[in-house]
Amino acid sequence: MSSLVVADTQVNTDSEGRYCLNDLHKAAGGLSQHQPAKYFSNQQAQNLISEIGEHAVTRIRGRGKAQGTYVVEELVYAYAMWISPSFNLKVLRAYKQLQTQGIAVADHAAADLLANPLVYLERVLEQAKQLEAANRIAVAERNVAVNTIAKVSRTLKEVGRKLPNVNLNKLPSSLLKLGYFYRGSDGTYRVYRSKSHLFSEKFIEHKGWNVITPTEQGIQLQR
Incomplete structure (x- = not known):
């Protein structure tokens, strides 16, 4: 799976393809009033979660990079719109670019990419290696789960x-x-x-x- 990048921030995903809301919060500027917990406290968010189903949100605890709150695509857009229309537009464009081209480039990084393409290529290859390794682990764990x-x-x-x-x-x-x-x-x-x-x-x-x-x-x- 390719990585979603919003405002030069990589948005991690879990094994089910849900997106990390904490990464989106960081991409939006990290203001306290935009924390995921505050979004979930409003009734509109709760209604949307109920409509989507129990798989809409999951939380990963621990100390690694993977910890955080992960949500399905529909909640990504809803959370982005809750923050601001301009941030929602950034998310929509990043996701569209990801789907059509397999990689998303932040607007402000375009010039640097053209000037230093090898640097960006190395980063993309490293991400690809990490994703491939994560996919292999996920498949192995899924097989173990089925058997046990x-x-x-x-x-x-x-x-x-x-x-x-x-x-x-x-x-x-x-x-x-x-x-x-x-x-x-x-x-x-x-x-x-x-x-x-x-x-x-x-x-x-x-x-x-x-x-x-x-x-x-x-x-x-x-x-």
Whole structure:
């Protein structure tokens, strides 16, 4: 996937092709009144998210460059228009250029590109290498997920069968009601510390969510 560049700022994407709103905020000037959190606090944004569906927004936590809030294309345009019509126009033009030519050049960088084409070519090649490596990793992780998700789900259900008052069709919410899980501030399921001997959690940074599996002691419940 080619990179979207707005106002000389590269806008990162996640494995699902969503765009980093934090990068767009930076491209717009980084003013505090334009922070993504403030955009999401308005009702119009919430209505649009509800209309698009739960896949519209995801958050990647951690300390790497990938951390941030990622949104689908429709929300990119809506966020840009919320900032200003002129910024929305910059985003529209950058995206159009990306789609038609595969690479977008900021207006103010055009002269420098013509004067120093090799410098820009090196940057593009480096980005291409990074994207190719990221794609290979994403494919490998997707294959691993396909092979393991059924096993993890089955094991959780087997443990759930040994716990009283658990609805196996709504396993996470049932375990939440019974005091095994709770919802974090970002809406993800977390394991109570007092139940960590039964369930463990691992944060998948590039996906932005926790994977919960039973521990060896938790598995013993099914035996």
